[in-house]
Amino acid sequence: MNKFAIFLLGCLCLAGAVSGQSLEQTTEQRLKDFFANYETSYARIGKCGLERFEVEHEKKVLRVYASPTFGYQPFTEENVSVIYRLLKQSLPGPVNYYTLQVYADGKLIEDLVPNAYRKKQDKTRLYGKLDAKGNPWVTNVSRPYEISRGLEGRHIALWQSHGKVYRNERNEWRWQRPRLFCTTEDLFTQSFVVPYLIPMLENAGAVVFTPRERDWQRHEVIVDNNTCTKGSHYLEVEDKKYRWQDTDKPGFAQKYQQYPDNYNPFTDGTARFIPTQGQPEKAFAEWIPDIPEKGKYAVYVSYQTLPESVSDAKYLVFHNGGVTEFKVNQQMGGGTWVYLGTFEFDKGRNDYGMVVLSNESSQKGVVCADAVRFGGGMGNIVRGGQVSGVPRYLEGARYWAQWAGMPYPVYSKSEGKNDYTDDINARSLTVNYLSGGSVYNPTEEGLKVPFEMTLGLHSDAGFKTDDELVGSLGIYTTDFNDGKLNSGVSRYASRDLTDMVLTGLQRDISSRFGVQWARRSMWNRNYSETRLPAVPSMILELLSHQNFADMKWGHNPDFKFTVGRSVYKSVLKFLSTMHGTDYVVQPLPVNHFAIREGKKKNTFTLNWNPVEDVMEPTAKPQGYIVYTRIGYGGFDNGVYVRKLEYTVKV
Structure with missing residues (x-):
């Protein structure tokens, strides 16, 4: 080869390098322009950007990594297809013919489409065959209908944001959020959760647990084999063959009217048990309360889970409307308060106002009797030498958890030094302790209640200086525990839940009220209420309690109903997708x-x-x-x- 040919070859190689460098720069600029100008009508996600990109010319592959804000939006198979098409059109040749892969929130954007909206599902974030066996924790036997395509047998944990807490640094009890627009978030969010969302889920068959007191009744009556509220009475009936006797585990006893930190009332007493038999029953326990004032009272029972406990303990609640029968699975949830229902009771002690536990069962084993609680009551946990002075339903979850027999590390990770953070953590840790040992939380020790998901409803979605709607924000966490939940399911199941709830709210509110309900972002961030739960979880920041435009809707009862129904429907569809089952939505009221x-x-x-x-x-x-x-x-x-x-x- 002569010198001229060698020189020409060198020039060609240099030109190729310059051309390649120019292509990379052009590609980068086009990508930056695309994301800088990107907007979506689906959600208000803010400014997007390009994080980085990778080109493999040999394999003809272009990988694009978008900024976190790009992942804040909902993805569907339709809008994913549009994004790819528009992005390819903006790229220079020959890169626009390469295989394009767009990443956001740690995944290909097509993989961020919720399983419920996809043709080909991601099995890593489905429960599939993973399911709780046996009877639910609580079953209302007197319900005049059966539920086959709802939430029957599903266990859901749900809570209404904040509550009054003791602030250690101020030595006083305070609301956790400011008082604005006739309310505070500590009060406001439960006006959605308690009268609307919880009953809707229960009407669909779900067992719903909340780590805050759900009963707005200020009175509380305790009936127990050890101690009773004055005027109340505990009674045992037995015969020679079937006799009540003490368990080898401690039980509940109310020795004090007020309790210091790190004191468990479920270790102060005894619990009773008796062998079971088939019909007709020959032994039972009765809890007869002396009701201080006519009204509605939540009924909670307690027992100990024993090696021979049965899953169909028969409870009868005698109330003003008649008798309601429940079956309680005592093989789980022992040593805490177990909610049966809320009923009307007359004042005083009456034969038609009581709870009865029978030893009748279809299984051979034992039933256990401990205390029964009527009504939510007043806060009785002493902090800084004082109680809150408000009904228990207004307090944070930390204090309910102590009254419910939770271990100290569950409701006070700070060991009494910071009630504010304890309260935030206690919501998730209480659920984890209750669900420990179940099929959905097999790696922790606990009471084996098979909770499948958690949802915390808040109203702190941000604020605006104008009078436009702030709308709804969703939060979930994937960067924890190697990206897996305790059952091994991908934590991106939490994103699916978050996306479905926000999508449902935007659709249902907009359709019902003729207003374009604002949808904000989906944040994948490190929040305690979405990081700690062992199961799929989300925080729903429903709206902004700091914004007048939002609160005009928030105080509307029809809006509360629509929100409750929308969230119920999304939960129904989410869990049906997780298990691959059909569903039927409960009809609207007549x-x-x-x-x-x-x-x-x-x-x-x-x-x-x-x-x-x-x-x-x-x-x-x-x-x-x-x-x-x-x-x-x-x-x-x-x-x-x-x-x-x-x-x-x-």
Whole structure:
């Protein structure tokens, strides 16, 4: 080869290098421009950017890594396809013909589409065959209908953000959030959770636990085999063959009216047990309260889980509306308060106001009896020499957890030094302790209650200087425990839950009220309430309690109902997807209700119309539940009616 040819070859090589460098620079600039100008109508995610990119010319592959804000948006198969198409169109040749891979939030964006919205699902973030076996923790046997395609047997943990706490540095009890627009977040969020969301989930068959007191009743009556509220009475009935005796585990006893830090009332007493038998029962325990004031009272029972405990302990609650029967799985959840339901009771001690535990069971073993609690009561945990002075439902989760027998590290990681952080952590740690040893949390020790997910509802979604809606924000955590939940399922299941809840809220609120409900970001961040739970979890910042435009909606009861129903539907769809099961959405309440005198003497006919739910094709009523009460008594367990009318004899 002559010198000229060698020189020419060198020039060609140099030109190729310059050309390659120019292509890289052009590609980078086009990518920066694309993300800098990127906007989406799906969510208000803020400014996006390019983090970095990689080109493999030999393999003809371009990998693009977007800034975290790009991952704040919801992804669907449709908008993913559009993003790829627009991005390819913006790139220079020949890179625009390369295989393009766009990453956000640690994943390819097509992998961030929730499983519920995808044709090909990601099995790493599904429960699949992983499921709790046996009876649920609590079952209402008196319910006049069965649920086959709802949330029957699903256990859900749910809480309403903050509550009053003791501030160690100030030596005083304080609200955790400021008082604005007629409320504080400590009060406001439970106006969604307690009267709307929890009942909707329970009506769909779920067992719902909340680590804050759910009962707004200020009175509390304790009936126990060791100590009773004055006027109340505990009674045991037995025969020669079936006798009550003490367990070898401690039980609840209320020795004091107020309790210091790190004191567990579930270690102060004894618990009782008796062998089971088939029908008819020959032994039972009775808890007869002396109710201080007529009204509604939540009923909580407690027991110890023993080696021979049965999963169908029969409890009967006698109340103003009649008798409601429950089956409680005593093979889990021993040594804490177990919620049965809320019922109307008359003042005083009455034979028709009590709780009865029978030794009747379909299984051979034992049933255990400890204390029964009626009503939410007042806060009784002493901090800094004083109690909160407010009903327990207004306090933070830290104090409820102590009253419920949780270990000290569960409700006070700081060992009493910081109640504020303890309260935040206690919500998740209480759920983990209750679920420890279950199929969904096999790596921790605990009470084996199979909780499948958690959701905390807050109202601190940010603020704006103008009067526009702030809207809803969702938070989840994937960068913890090697990206896995305690069952081995991918933590990106939490993103699926978050995305589905926000998508549902935007759709349902906008459709119901004719307003474009604002959807903010999905944050993948290190928050205690989404990092600590052993199961898929999310924080829903529903709206901004600091923004007047949001709070105008937030105080609207119809808005609260719509929010509750929307979250319930998303939870239903999420868990159905996790298990690969069909679902049916509960129909909307009826309208055009009327009552007229019947054809026969002393009868009245009720009639109504169904309400179509255009958003949910499965929400078509097949029947209706009619509940009845006499005078100022409580409602009964209801009767199932198939027609659009029902005749009652009065």
